[in-house]
Amino acid sequence: MLWVLLCGLSGLLAADVSDRLAGGGFTTPRAESALAKVQTQERFGVADPDVLLLFRARTGGPTGATLMEQVQGAVTTPAVARLAEPLPTSPDRLPSLDAGATTALVPLAVHGGNEEAKRRALEQLRRALRPPPAITVSYGGPLAFLDEASSRSQADLVRAELLAAPLLFVLLLLIFRGLAAALLPLLTGSVAVAIGMAVLRVATEFTEVSAFAVNLVSMLGLGLAVDYALLILTRYRRERGQGVPAALARAITLRTAGRTVLVTSAVVTAALAVLALFPLAFMRSLAIGGCAVVAADVAAALTLLPALMAVLGPRVDAGRGPARWSRRNGRTERPEGARWLRLAMCVARRPALWLVACTVVLLAMAAPALHTRFGGIGEGTLPSSSATRQVSDQTRTAFPSLQPAGIQTVLALPAPTDSAAGEEALRGWLGRLAALPSNPRAEVTAVRGNALLVSVATTGEPDADRRTVRAIRALGPPQGGSVLVGGRAAVDADMTDALNARLPLVVGLVMAVTSLLLLFVFRSVLVPVKAIVTSVLSTFACLGVMTWVFQDGHLASLLGFSSLGFVETTQPIVVLVVLYALSLDYELFLLSHVREEYQATGDNRRAVIAGLRQTGSVITGAAALLLVVIGALITSDVIAIKEVGVGLFAGVLIDATLVRLFLVPAALLVAGRANWWPGRSPCLTGPSGAAGLPAPAAGPRMTTDA
Secondary structure (H helix, E strand, C coil): CHHHHHHHHHHHHHCCHHHHCECCCCCCCCCHHHHHHHHHHHHHCCCCCCEEEEEEECCCCCCHHHHHHHHHHHHCCCCEEEECCCCCCCHHHCCCCCCCCCEEEEEEEECCCCHHHHHHHHHHHHHHCCCCCCEEEEEECHHHHHHHHHHHHHHHHHHHHHHHHHHHHHHHHHHHCCHHHHHHHHHHHHHHHHHHHHHHHHHCCCCCCECHHHHHHHHHHHHHHHHHHHHHHHHHHHHHHCCCCHHHHHHHHHHHHHHHHHHHHHHHHHHHHHHHHCCCHHHHHHHHHHHHHHHHHHHHHHHHHHHHHHHHHHHHCCCCCCCCCEEECCEEECHHHHHHHHHHHHHHHCHHHHHHHHHHHHHHHHHHHHHCCEECCCHHHCCCCCHHHHHHHHHHHHCHHHCCCCEEEEEECCCCCCCHHHHHHHHHHHHHHHCCCCCCCEEEEEEECCEEEEEECCCCCHHHHHHHHHHHHHHCCCCCCEEEEECHHHHHHHHHHHHHHHHHHHHHHHHHHHHHHHHHHHCECHHHHHHHHHHHHHHHHHHHHHHHHHHCCCCHHHHCCCCCCCEECHHHHHHHHHHHHHHHHHHHHHHHHHHHHHHHHCCHHHHHHHHHHHHHHHHHHHHHHHHHHHHHHCCCCCHHHHHHHHHHHHHHHHHHHHHHHHHHHHHHHHHHHHHHCECCCHHHCCCCCCCCCCCCCCCCCCCCCC
């Protein structure tokens, strides 16, 4: 009943979440670029346009006067706050993309103090503009980009769910061979996603929440729910297959697999929570949504799922019967268990060779990351078919003045500009600016008293433009004056610097928390170190793949995007944090069983072989299910979301195969008994002799189950 009420309340809260989300969240409000923007508006009355309206008349159709009439109607719409540039009085002087006067370009600002209000004004403008059939109007500019990016991300989410759900169901049917068991993970995942969306809706009342957070909530909610349900249902069916009564089997499952789920969810939550340390609303949104949906996943796995298993009774067991069984050394074993045994024995014969080979492969995959270039999000992340991107591309060359300024410097002199002292201070500062290694071209575009607005040309190369911004700031102001550097390149530089400043803290916290957690669970010094090293290797291999694909442009035609020559700055951080958490998820699946066997036998080699044999099918099955969910993100039209999809897909595939099935077992075999030093502590020992680890089940085991 509690879960029914919770689902109903979550559904009501989440109903309008899409209307409350922001498309941005990539700027730092207290950065120098933000202060420069305010000063530019207040001192000089200069501001970048929110929207670029592009009117197109059919050739041989309406005259310039008709276009002028449409333009005048647009600028008098209540949603419009002001024009970015004065409107000419003659139709033939309208900014046009061609010589035939069949187009007209109008830059304007709309009413609203924040993004949500401005997007409402943009929607009002769209409804108000009703051009005749012979004239079309397209929308460009920063606000149109954020609006389209948000709407496309939500449409991508619906498409991803429609693609993933049936494929997940088919895979679950193949894994469980039973309808009831296959439906349970989808049910718990749907509940968790609904709760995560409800939490995002509540969060919009207190802070800006990015529209991209819903994609993470959907992906993580469904993917982890399937992972956790697979682990629990597999262990439950294993106990039932050994003749354990249903109630006792559920209790054993919660004490063993349930603990593993609890520990893995703690790792994932800790990794996602640190995203809130970055001073970007985008990152904070992902932290809020991610932590909420993981908490909902683990709550559903440990309470709702067992309750549903009790209600369904024998129907959960349906399909678990023997397909083809063989007897080996008195133990009941499936043929696929024999395959995992052969794989484990292959690794055990030459563990050092496997360790070196896997490490070399991962380092080779990570090599492209050495030349990764990062850039900010913009219209280029939209598909080439996007009207917003087309307007931006067309006006960038024809009317560069209507594009957001690359670098705009608000320079305050110690004396008025028309005084000798002011002129000398200005010449000295401009001289130092011209002497910079990048040799930037500067132009004074506005003067108010002793304040000047200086525009500096940019190259369009993100790294070079960020270096120019930092170099200008390093110049300092004229003596007795002040300087603020803003513009699009400065916004990008401030975002990058803010991320880099917090990155060491984030990495340190994630590693410290996971190390302490693994140390507590496994009572080992080497296991946490090895887990972190292997996870870092797999995450850097993932970054190498992202660079190879999105920066270098490989597979661009296959994946349906145009390379921008860089990787969007925030996405690798999101991918690496989520992947790091998921990789430790699989690490715990494997290590918990290896530790269980080691506690029972005291033989490290035998424990590693048995652990890999028991968990190989679970890890690959869980990864296959998660890859379906992640793979749906790759179909996104927004490059930023596609980057997350490709990065996580490659990372999970690498981690669940090369790392967990070969590298980790090889490392455990090479380390031998040192894996488990200093050993267990009596006060922290669980039922199996290790804190939080599954206890060995009595009687024969099904060697393919977790």
